[in-house]
Amino acid sequence: MGEKIKCWDFFECEEKDCAVFKSKELHCWLVSGTHCRQEIQGKFLEKMEMCLKCEVFKENIDVASMEDTLRVLNKQVTEFRDMVEERDRELEGISMEMALGLSEVFVALKEISAGDPSVRIPEGSKLELIGKLKNVVNKTAEDIGEIVDLSHDFAIGLAEHFDVLHRVSEGDLAARVYGTSDVELLESLKKVTNQMVASVSREITERKRAKENLQHRADELRQSNEKLEQFGHVVSHELQEPLRTVISYLRMLQHVCREDGDDADEYIAYAVDGANRMSKLIDKLLADALVSSDDQGKEPSD
Amino acid sequence: MAVEVLDTLGLKCPQPVLKIAVRAPDMKPGDVLEILGDCPTFEKDVRIWCERLGKLFLSIKDEGNDKKRIQIQF
Numbered sequence: 001m002g003e004k005i006k007c008w009d010f011f012e013c014e015e016k017d018c019a020v021f022k023s024k025e026l027h028c029w030l031v032s033g034t035h036c037r038q039e040i041q042g043k044f045l046e047k048m049e050m051c052l053k054c055e056v057f058k059e060n061i062d063v064a065s066m067e068d069t070l071r072v073l074n075k076q077v078t079e080f081r082d083m084v085e086e087r088d089r090e091l092e093g094i095s096m097e098m099a100l101g102l103s104e105v106f107v108a109l110k111e112i113s114a115g116d117p118s119v120r121i122p123e124g125s126k127l128e129l130i131g132k133l134k135n136v137v138n139k140t141a142e143d144i145g146e147i148v149d150l151s152h153d154f155a156i157g158l159a160e161h162f163d164v165l166h167r168v169s170e171g172d173l174a175a176r177v178y179g180t181s182d183v184e185l186l187e188s189l190k191k192v193t194n195q196m197v198a199s200v201s202r203e204i205t206e207r208k209r210a211k212e213n214l215q216h217r218a219d220e221l222r223q224s225n226e227k228l229e230q231f232g233h234v235v236s237h238e239l240q241e242p243l244r245t246v247i248s249y250l251r252m253l254q255h256v257c258r259e260d261g262d263d264a265d266e267y268i269a270y271a272v273d274g275a276n277r278m279s280k281l282i283d284k285l286l287a288d289a290l291v292s293s294d295d296q297g298k299e300p301s302d
Numbered sequence: 303m304a305v306e307v308l309d310t311l312g313l314k315c316p317q318p319v320l321k322i323a324v325r326a327p328d329m330k331p332g333d334v335l336e337i338l339g340d341c342p343t344f345e346k347d348v349r350i351w352c353e354r355l356g357k358l359f360l361s362i363k364d365e366g367n368d369k370k371r372i373q374i375q376f
Contacts, residue, residue: 114368115314116342148315152343155316156350159323163355166327179354 007036007056026060030072044069045076094127101130108137117145150183157186161193173201236286240279247275305334311369315341319351322374326355329376334360340368348372 007013007028008021015021015035020028028034029051034041036054041047051057061069104121111119120138125131160179167175176197177190254268308325310318318339329335337348345362352359352374360373 111342114342148343152316152319152347152350155319155323155347156354159319159326159351160354162323163326 004060005056007034007054010056010059027065027068028060029054029057030069043076044072045080048073097126098130101125101127101134105130105133105137108141112137112141112144115148117141117148153181153183153186157181157183157189161189164193164197168197168200173197173204232285232288236282239282243275243279243282247272247279250275303332303334304330305336308335308337310337310339310341310344313339313341315343315347317341318344319347322348322351326376331376333376335374335376337372337374339370339372342368344370345372348374 004026006020006024006026008015008018008023013021013035015038018035019031019033021035025031029044029047032041032043034047036047036050041050044051108119108121119141121134123131123134123138125134157179160177164175164177176194179190181187181190250268250272254265254272257265257268306325306329308321310321313321318337318341322335322337325335339348341347349359351357358375360375362373363371365371
C-alpha cells in the first residue's frame with residue numbers, strides 16, 4: 001500500500017464547498033456531503049459503489065480505517081433498515097386506508113349503478129386522494145339523485161296527465177290533474193291541461209244545451225204543425241159539408257128557375273160557380289194539410 | 303274482476319310507473335294488476351302513483367334478491 005493521499009489534492013479538486021476540501025481528512029468516503037464528480041454526495045452507504053472504485057479509497061484504506069468504515073457502514077445500514085421498516089409500516093397503513101376507502105367507493109358505486117342514488121359514504125380519510133374520491137362519489141350520487149327525482153316527478157306527472165286525458169276521452173268531464181310538483185314545466189302543463197279540459201267540458205255542455213233547445217223547438221214546431229193539421233182537417237170537413245148543402249140547393253133552385261124561364265138562373269149559376277171554386281180551395285187546403293202530416297215523420301234538418 | 307300481470311323486472315325506475323300508466327286504460331274498475339319489479343325505488347314509486355291516481359295499493363310481497371310483487375286495484 002502506498003502513501004496516503006488527499007482526495008482534493010489527488011484530483012486537483014476546486015470544489016470549495018466540499019466538506020473535505022483542503023482538509024486533512026484521509027477517509028473522505030466516510031464524510032457525508034462531499035462534492036465528488038461535481039455532485040453533492042450523501043452518506044457512505046449511498047455513495048459506496050462509487051467510493052469502492054475510487055483511487056483515493058484504494059490508496060487510503062487500511063485495517064484501522066476498515067474498522068471505522070465497517071462501523072459507519074453498520075450504523076448506516078441499521079438506520080437505513082429502520083427507515084425502510086418505518087416506510088413499510090407507513091405504506092402498509094396507506095395501502096390499508098386505500099383498500100378500505102376503495103371498498104367503500106366500490107360498494108357505493110355498485111348501489112348507485114343498481115339504481116339507488118341515495119347512498120352516501122363518510123368522506124373522512126387519512127389519504128387526501130381517497131377523501132376527494134369519496135367526495136366526488138357523494139356529489140355524483142347527489143347529482144344522479146336529483147336527476148332520478150326529476151325523472152320520477154316527470155313520470156308520475158306524465159302518468160297522471162295520461163290518466164286524466166284518458167278519462168276525459170271516456171266522457172268523464174270532471175277529471176282534472178291535481179298532483180303538485182316542484183318542476184315548473186309540470187305545473188304549467190297541469191294548468192294548460194286543466195284549462196283545456198274545462199274548455200272542452202264547457203263546449204260540450206253548451207252543445208248539449210243547444211241540442212236540447214233545438215230538440216225542444218222541434219217538438220214545439222211538431223206540436224204546432226199537428227194542431228194546424230187538425231185545424232185544417234176540421235176546417236175543411238166542417239166547411240165542405242154546409243157548402244155541399246148550399247151547392248145542392250142552388251142547383252135545385254137553378255133547375256126550377258130554368259123551367260120557369262126566370263132571369264134568376266144566370267145569377268144562381270154565378271153562385272154555383274163561386275161555391276164550386278170555394279169547394280176546390282177547401283179540397284186543396286185539405287190536401288196541403290195531408291202533405292204536411294206526411295212530412296212530420298222526417299227528422300228536422302240542421 | 304280480472305287479475306293481470308305486468309313484468310318490469312330489470313327496468314330502472316321510473317320506467318315501471320310508465321309501464322303501469324300505459325296498462326291502466328285497459329283495466330276496468332275492480333280489476334287487479336300484479337306488478338313484478340326489482341328497482342330500488344319500485345315500491346315507493348308505485349305507492350306514489352296509486353296515491354296520486356286514486357288506485358288501491360293492495361299488497362306487496364318480497365320475493366328476495368330485491369324482487370317484489372305488488373298488487374294494485376283499479
